[in-house]
Amino acid sequence: MSASVYPDLERVLPLVQKPIQYVGGEVNAVSKEWDSVNVRWALMYPDAYEVGAPNQGVAILYEVLNGRADALAERTYAVWPDLEALMREHGIPQFTVDSHRAVGDFDLLGISFATELGYTNMLTALDLAGIPLHSRDRGDDDPIVVAGGHAAFNPEPVADFIDAAVLGDGEQAVLAITDIVAEFKAAGSPGGRAELIHRLAASGVVYVPSRYDVEYLPDGRIRRVKPIDADVPWRVAKHTVMDLDDWDYPRAPLVPLAETVHERMSVEIFRGCTRGCRFCQAGMITRPVRERSQAGIEKMVARGLSATGFEEVGLLSLSSADHSEIAPLTKSLADCYSSSQTSLSLPSTRVDAFNVDLANELSRNGRRSGLTFAPEGGSERMRKVINKMVTEEDLIKTVSTAYAAGWRNVKLYFMCGLPTETDEDVLQIARLAKEVIRVGREVSGTRDIRCTVSIGGFVPKPHTPFQWAAQCDHETTDARLAKLRDAVRSDKQFAKAIGFRYHDGKPGIVEGLLSRGDRRVGAVIERVWREGARFDGWSEHFSFDAWMSAAEIALADQPVDVDWFTTRERDHAEVLPWDHLDSGLDREWLWADWQDALEQVEVEDCRWTPCFDCGVCDQMGTQIQIGPTTTFVEIDR
Amino acid sequence: MAKRVPPRVADHVPAIQRLRIRYAKRGRLRFTSHRDFQRALERALRRAEVPMAFSAGFSPHPRISYANAAPTGVASEAEYFEIGVVRHCDPLMVKQQLDAALPPGLDIVDVVEAATPDFAARLEASRWSIRLDQVDASELAAAVTAIMAADEAPVERMTKGGQRTIDVRAALLAAYVTAGTGDGSADSTHSAGAGMEQTGCVILNVVVRQVTPTVRPHDVLAALRSVAGFVPPVPALVTREQQGPLAAEGLVIEDPLAADRDRLASSPT
CATH class of the missing domain: 3.40.50 (Rossmann fold)
Structure with a gap:
């Protein structure tokens, strides 16, 4: 009992x-x-x-x-x-x-x-x-x-x-x-x-x-990680659910009484992403792409709406417009629900004019307020480093399509502090934003349009090509953001049309410490918690100084400190704390991709080009599952 | 190209029937705020497939009017709202379907077809039961006598318009103390208020006129404090028991839906 x-x-x-x-x-x-x-x-x-x-x-x-x-x-x-x-x-x-x-x-x-x-x-x-x-x-x-x-x-x-x-x-x-x-x-x-x-x-x-x-080695690096018992595996592998249509959860989502951050019925339309953005841990650790079929999605939407009464349906995934049946799916859902006061949303969209067509379809009756795109890198060079294959021409074409279709606000998401980044790369964001407004005013015939630039600090994550990279220190991040803000505000012609949102670089350092830390970081977490740290994801509760002083004390007798875990670049030979945890990605492939990043060499998506041997499907015994058909085509390599 | 127009007015379907609905807020769901209830109701109406009428325009809203919501944390047996529907509905069916679609604790008590105007004006007063734990009944009775004898009982409260002084006495029509039964009536769907079952539990019953700004049960408690120095040791458990028109010189509250029922019964359909 x-x-x-x-x-x-x-x-x-x-x-x-x-x-x-x-x-x-x-x-x-x-x-x-x-x-x-x-x-x-x-x-x-x-x-x-x-x-x-x-x-x-x-x-x-x-x-x-x-x-x-x-x-x-x-x-x-x-x-x-x-x-x-x-x-x-x-x-x-x-x-x-x-x-x-x-x-x-x-x-x-x-x-x-x-x-x-x-x-x-x-x-x-x-x-x-x-x-x-x-x-x-x-x-x-x-x-x-x-x-x-x-x-x-x-x-x-x-x-x-x-x-x-x-x-x-x-x-x-x-x-x-x-x-x-x-x-x-x-x-x-x-x-x-x-x-x-x-x-x-x-x-x-x-x-x-x-x-x-x-x-550990005397200099603080890890020597090796070894199972204590003979029958415990040296490496532990990730789990991969195949055939999402067989796992059609949640079937009857909870309907909270309290107000929550997402007031909608969400349906995951596919899992995994092979776009290959090098900063993106989610894209790396969730491979391969496994789509839910159009029929399976429609069934989940219908069942979920009748179980919940939600007014909005969100079609979730890491890059929803990439679903092979997204156009017929959005048309069919819009046909089915536009008369019933039910709205549809596609929360994550790539920079692509096709996405504007989808968004238009989903907002047939509704107001066209804001559309979000994520070029991530401000300069062409930066976007090659991170493998975000978007040209400036793509971006301008996409936003002009959006403004011409009646969208009033375009939100652009970028990152600051990426590997090899210079001030000049970040300042390109201001130039891009102004160009977006200039073109937007031209195609919409009105000055009543806006562009919101939203900037997040980059944190290198395990199981990505950037797992070896040095994280940008918070002083550099903050200085770059200040220069960018001045560049946006200095041009009176555009300043009022461009919104600028960013966070300072300090929380990113703590996130970096926790992301790439090893067991010695546990003492830091316990100490800062004992000092009162709670809700660190909330700026009003987060205290950078509390974390730094806890780290100083907890790591005092160790040869490592916060900088060692965050702003230090690792070399090929170093044993990383998560090397014994198998995401399926071949370590040598990750390293080669890291080297390609430094050379600005881009990698295609394996859904429509030959396999580039990231290792996941071979290692995990999985396959890409994509349509478009009512049954999945399993791509055999 | 840039301008978009709202859906045509011709497509808009007006309400052909209005339903007046009494509901209760019970047990742990007494902690729902009015906004929480509004969201829960709109979703329940969709689940129950009640043919709601919507307002016109870019962002149509279901036609629902609310009256005098009880404060967050206060249970209620007598909350009211009214909906407009585009097809004729059987009130009994709506009662069953909507009650089934709402979570237990938000319970539909009564549904009648609206047949009279000025419903909100009929909600003249409320009877609240204020369950007080670990309280000396005679001390409370003395405080009640003191406030009823006073000419005024001003209390301060923050409203949207800033700090306001409210005269509780002017709105207070009746107040009397009864023994607590320990069954935790506000809490019947969950745990039966086991934590409240202690000696010294009494119920303060008050009848309060609906005025602007509203005098709430906690304002009555604040007045007992300022007038007679009475302070309950633990938070009170409050339930709105009744809401409606006053009769018998302010001592009785009648059913506000009775007028609609009477009108429907007397008119040939």
Whole structure:
């Protein structure tokens, strides 16, 4: 049994901001009988409910697990500091929102890390749950803490705090983990927690950091990472779900009562991307491309809308316009739903005039307010380095099509701090923006148009060609952004038509430390959390100085520091902290692609050119799955 | 080329029937704000396939009018809204379908076809039950006597227009104390308010006239504090029990949907 903590929670809810986020009760939420199942999962998205509730990964696993007769899954989210203080005062543990059960009562706690900035929130949740922070201190009654999501492709910075990590697609992996736990419990839990951890490590389904030793060289680099037990694999591979039509989740998405960041019904139209943008970790670790069929998507949209009543459908993927059936799909959906006050959106769009046609189709009746494109690099040279194959001519043609079709605002997304970047590369963004406005005024015949330039700081990520690159220090990033801002504002003719949005470079350094860090970074995370760090993804809560002083203290007796992890370039021979985690990408191919980046050599997309041997399909036994037909064409190489 | 026009007015379908709906906010869903409820309702109407009328223009909105929403955190047995539909609907069917489409805790209590004007004006007053825990009943009774004897009971509150002084006494028609039963009526769908079952639980019942700015139950508590120094030790659990026209010199609240029911019953269809 596990009693509800709601009666205690209810007493303090009137005292906190937006209490609705803590009460659950959403349409399509599931509350199974505790004693009717053998394996119980608490699933956490380590951010506020408003961000976590729409997360697709958690939504999928919630349904997949609750679909099993012998398992249940409930959700938990990070609580804001106002409720955290009251929970500590009144002894209320971290709870699930479905049945308000204590997280510590579950068999497993699965945490989905879309970003590394959720690590401190994980520690808050563990602590509130009464689960020891360090995996080595946990006992037989504590949940097995499993990390997933893209950040789990290098879980080394949180190796001390998690028991296991899932690499790649979670659908089949959580079922396999559930099987292992169910079998272990059915046998009477022989050997206790240590045996279960060992079984998980030996299965190869998950990576269990505690069953690997990391040895270091005197200069601080890693000498090697070695499994402790003979039956634990040297490398752990990612999971890849094939045939997305067979995994049509979520079928009945939750409808939150509280307002969330995405108020829509999302359908993932394909997984993976082979555009080959060198900065993009998502594109590298989710290969190959696996499309859902048009018929499968239409079925999910129809079923999801009738289950939720949402007013908007989002067609999600890493580059939605690349779906082989996107034109007939958008036309068919627009025909079907434009009369029913249901809007359709295509959140990620490449720079391509074809995308404007799609956006026009999706906004037949609606207002044409804003369209977003991502050239990513300001100069032609920069775009070759990052393999974003867009010419200035493409961009101008695309935006002029958009303005001519009645779109009032074009948003352009760029990055700053890319490898080999100079001030001149970034200043090209200002020139481009002015050209966009000039052309826009010409084709639309009005001065009432805008262009918003949005800039993100580049953070090198594991399992990408830039994993060896030096991250740009925050002083350089900030100086470049200041020059760019001056260049945009100096020209009175355009200044008012160009919006400029950016963040300073400091958060990127912390993200860089957590992205490419190794096990020694765990001490930094724990220290900064003990000093009060929470919600690091929120600028109003994030403190760069707290992170830097925590790092200075926690790494004082190590030959490494924050700069060593972030702004230092690695060479070919260095053992990277994630080299024993297999994303399928051939290390030599990644290195060659890194060298190509420095030479400004571009790489095509393997969906429509011959395979360039990135290694994923061979290593993982997978294939590209694309249409266009009602059945998939599997490209055999 | 650049100008786009809204969908033609000719395509716009007007409402041919209006439905007046009473709903309850119960259990843990008492924490829904009015905005939360609006989103939940619009989605439930779509799930229930109620043939809603929409406003015209670029971004059409469903025709829904709300009245006097209870504050966030306050449960209610008597909230009201009105919808316009483009096809004639059976109120009983709408009640069943919409209730099934809303999450448990947001419950449809009554649906009638609108047959009279001035519905909002009939919501003259509300009866609130304010459940107070760990309170001495005689102390509370003394405070209630004091406020009813006062000529005025001003309290300060932040409104959209800034700090306002509100005279609670002017809107307060009746106040009386009853014993708490411990069943946690505001909490029937979840946990039965187990945490509230302690000795010293009493219920303060108040009848408050609908005025502008609205006098809320927490303003009444603030007035008890300023007039009689009464401060509840734990947050109160408040439920709006009734809302409607006043009768018997302000002591009784009647069903605001009765007028529509009477009109429909007396008119030949």
